[in-house]
Amino acid sequence: MKKVLVLSALQLFFMAAGLQAQTIVPNPQSQSEKENKTDDVKVSDLQFISTNNPGLASDLKVFSEFMSKMGFPAIIQKESATHAIHLIKDDAYRDEEYRMLCKANQVVEIRGGKDGVFYGLMSMLQVIEQGQRQVALAVPQLHDFPAYSWRGMHLDVSRHFFPKEFVMKYIDLLAMHKMNTFHWHLTDDQGWRIEIKKYPKLTEIGSKRKESIVEKNFDPYIGDGMPVEGFYTQDDIREVVKYAQSRHVNIVPEIEMPGHAQAALSAYPEYSCTKNTFEPLTKWGVSNDVYCTDEATIHFLEDILDEVMALFPSKYIHIGGDEVPKDRWKVCPVCQQTMKTHHLKDENELQSYFVKQIDAYVTSKGRNIIGWDEILEGGLAQNAAVMSWRGEEGGIAAAKQKHNVVMTPGDYCYFDHCQGNKNNEPLSIGGYTPIQKVYSYQPTPAVLNADEKKYILGAQANVWTEYIATTDHVEYMAVPRLCALAEVLWSGDSKPGWTDFKNRLRIHFDYLDKFNVHYANSIFDVTAVRKIVDNKVVVTLETEYENGLIQYQMLGGDQPQLQLYKKDHPLVFKHSGKLRAEYYEGTKDSGHMLEEEILVHKALGKTITSTIEPSTYYNEGGLPKLADSKAGHAPRLSSEWLGWSGKNPEITIDLGDVSKLNNLDIYTLKEEMNWIYLPQQIDVSLSTDGINYKPLKSLTAKEIEEGYGVDNKLSIPLDNTKARYLKLALTCAPKIEKGKPGEGEEAWVFLSELAVN
Ligand code: ACM
Numbered sequence: 001m002k003k004v005l006v007l008s009a010l011q012l013f014f015m016a017a018g019l020q021a022q023t024i025v026p027n028p029q030s031q032s033e034k035e036n037k038t039d040d041v042k043v044s045d046l047q048f049i050s051t052n053n054p055g056l057a058s059d060l061k062v063f064s065e066f067m068s069k070m071g072f073p074a075i076i077q078k079e080s081a082t083h084a085i086h087l088i089k090d091d092a093y094r095d096e097e098y099r100m101l102c103k104a105n106q107v108v109e110i111r112g113g114k115d116g117v118f119y120g121l122m123s124m125l126q127v128i129e130q131g132q133r134q135v136a137l138a139v140p141q142l143h144d145f146p147a148y149s150w151r152g153m154h155l156d157v158s159r160h161f162f163p164k165e166f167v168m169k170y171i172d173l174l175a176m177h178k179m180n181t182f183h184w185h186l187t188d189d190q191g192w193r194i195e196i197k198k199y200p201k202l203t204e205i206g207s208k209r210k211e212s213i214v215e216k217n218f219d220p221y222i223g224d225g226m227p228v229e230g231f232y233t234q235d236d237i238r239e240v241v242k243y244a245q246s247r248h249v250n251i252v253p254e255i256e257m258p259g260h261a262q263a264a265l266s267a268y269p270e271y272s273c274t275k276n277t278f279e280p281l282t283k284w285g286v287s288n289d290v291y292c293t294d295e296a297t298i299h300f301l302e303d304i305l306d307e308v309m310a311l312f313p314s315k316y317i318h319i320g321g322d323e324v325p326k327d328r329w330k331v332c333p334v335c336q337q338t339m340k341t342h343h344l345k346d347e348n349e350l351q352s353y354f355v356k357q358i359d360a361y362v363t364s365k366g367r368n369i370i371g372w373d374e375i376l377e378g379g380l381a382q383n384a385a386v387m388s389w390r391g392e393e394g395g396i397a398a399a400k401q402k403h404n405v406v407m408t409p410g411d412y413c414y415f416d417h418c419q420g421n422k423n424n425e426p427l428s429i430g431g432y433t434p435i436q437k438v439y440s441y442q443p444t445p446a447v448l449n450a451d452e453k454k455y456i457l458g459a460q461a462n463v464w465t466e467y468i469a470t471t472d473h474v475e476y477m478a479v480p481r482l483c484a485l486a487e488v489l490w491s492g493d494s495k496p497g498w499t500d501f502k503n504r505l506r507i508h509f510d511y512l513d514k515f516n517v518h519y520a521n522s523i524f525d526v527t528a529v530r531k532i533v534d535n536k537v538v539v540t541l542e543t544e545y546e547n548g549l550i551q552y553q554m555l556g557g558d559q560p561q562l563q564l565y566k567k568d569h570p571l572v573f574k575h576s577g578k579l580r581a582e583y584y585e586g587t588k589d590s591g592h593m594l595e596e597e598i599l600v601h602k603a604l605g606k607t608i609t610s611t612i613e614p615s616t617y618y619n620e621g622g623l624p625k626l627a628d629s630k631a632g633h634a635p636r637l638s639s640e641w642l643g644w645s646g647k648n649p650e651i652t653i654d655l656g657d658v659s660k661l662n663n664l665d666i667y668t669l670k671e672e673m674n675w676i677y678l679p680q681q682i683d684v685s686l687s688t689d690g691i692n693y694k695p696l697k698s699l700t701a702k703e704i705e706e707g708y709g710v711d712n713k714l715s716i717p718l719d720n721t722k723a724r725y726l727k728l729a730l731t732c733a734p735k736i737e738k739g740k741p742g743e744g745e746e747a748w749v750f751l752s753e754l755a756v757n
């Protein structure tokens, strides 16, 4: 739907309309009025930059590099009393604090602490970029500092490998948003990515896997036959560490233990419990083969950590600790003997014993470990910090025990989740974490007291890459959610709110374009809000931004041609049809195309009751959802479906009036992989008074299976019978048979719409 010729006049209008002044992401803590109007400095008048502090030479160099990446002429480095930016390091400032001050003679002063001057320059970059587009833009007057000290992004380079050049671009993205921590997930079951001189097989063998699973074909397994390999040499790592330092970013390396170790055990199976032979995993998930807990393995890991600590100056070294199956330990004579010798009551305590030894070792080298929240189980090691990913509970427990905490709860901080309408987004692991949700995050839990709150260092987002194979896709998942998280962590309590943020973000996209960032455009997507009015579906099209235009089509409806949507003129569907709609601004790329089926039928908005309520797990919107004009999709979006299991519901629709009924479309689901089965029997009966029902149809399992087809639909003719009430008795499938996923469990029946015509 890119045929927009008729609209070109409007496009021009929007391109010329101009932009708001001086917006910065993350939002500065305070922007003060200038004392004296004559001190105004026009951004476009700045020509020189200087510092008399040799310690700031690196910041200046990075600033110039960013300028040239944006395609801007360099600001000349020269002492100048006018039209200049003066950089001043001031020990009276906190490390990350800075001020941007407009002085007389067209001079801007950026004054700050150890990292603060750099952050001032990062703000200045955004101001300069806007100054290019807006001639009259004045330099803002800022006083700025972060709310949290750990402002992080993680990247998994094990599931898919990304070259060091991309890692550097990722670090640039952090720095541009004043984030200061890069968590580099270097090892996992599917690949070992860091050269260790003492154990060369880790990369010779552990960095190569023969293929990857195709999409989600776990059972039966389908592999793509394409080898994946790659690792960073120690020289690469030193180069990246230096690059990050120049951008005031600390790299926290992660070496996973005692679980997520299959790639390492492929190279050195002697450190497993079984001593079997292994290969790096080709599918996603958690390997049962973990490190053995014997002394030799601890020494092996200490050797590795020695080399890691020599490469990374970080105070914190991440040692993983998540998702450790205990199967092998339970039957390993060595592990069981360790438990006896050290009076450990279960395998959780064995894990804790393992982590405590690593903690003591890393502490003895003047560093600290950080681990995923499972390291709380069986007792937290003395000096360990905790990264809370399974919600905030782990973080809260650790803070109460006076341990440092980094928050990264799945619901807000897992950027491998999809961020928009699932039908438009690339395949992802699951979950839904739109940018609005990220922006709403408050890293410090209210349940902590003032003293405990001090242990919350900040938060980070995680980009796990099972389903992310390209660098463009990483950028899509990371940005712009990264911008929102950066503001959560930098601005803290002074975060100005979603509307303010999204308007700045709109301008910020133009800045990101200069750096060729493949950010997600999901925020530009159209949302169709439906209302049922007199058996018609009235649809309002909504977007986050309103400067642009929405084009739509009502296929199979009244407006099949491309139309321009007018605000306050909702679309009325009198018959079932397909809606397509897309937002765009000027000549710029817009959001994704919205495509939705709208079902118009007699049951819309009518009263629906059931003898058995849907399960609390699958009851979003309740029974009215069965007549809301919306059929569910497969693969399943949970929020579109109601689910029953174990009990057979009898569902009644009251249509309000007696009329001739022609047909019933039942939208149901078959997804045996997820324990969801078609009903085994369906009995339809009709009534005019709601008391006396006449059986009309009874479908057997075989008839249901044969009738079920595309669009997850099963049609049942109602033979023009006159009725007001329709009753549907569903018989769920029996317990799941042997050999199928979920064997022995109750099967589920899912429904999304009951369309009566
Ligand atoms: C994790 O997501 N397993 C930390």
Ligand code: ZN
Residues within 6 Å of the ligand: 272, 273, 291, 292, 293, 294, 328, 329, 332, 333, 334, 335
């Ligand atoms: Zn063992």
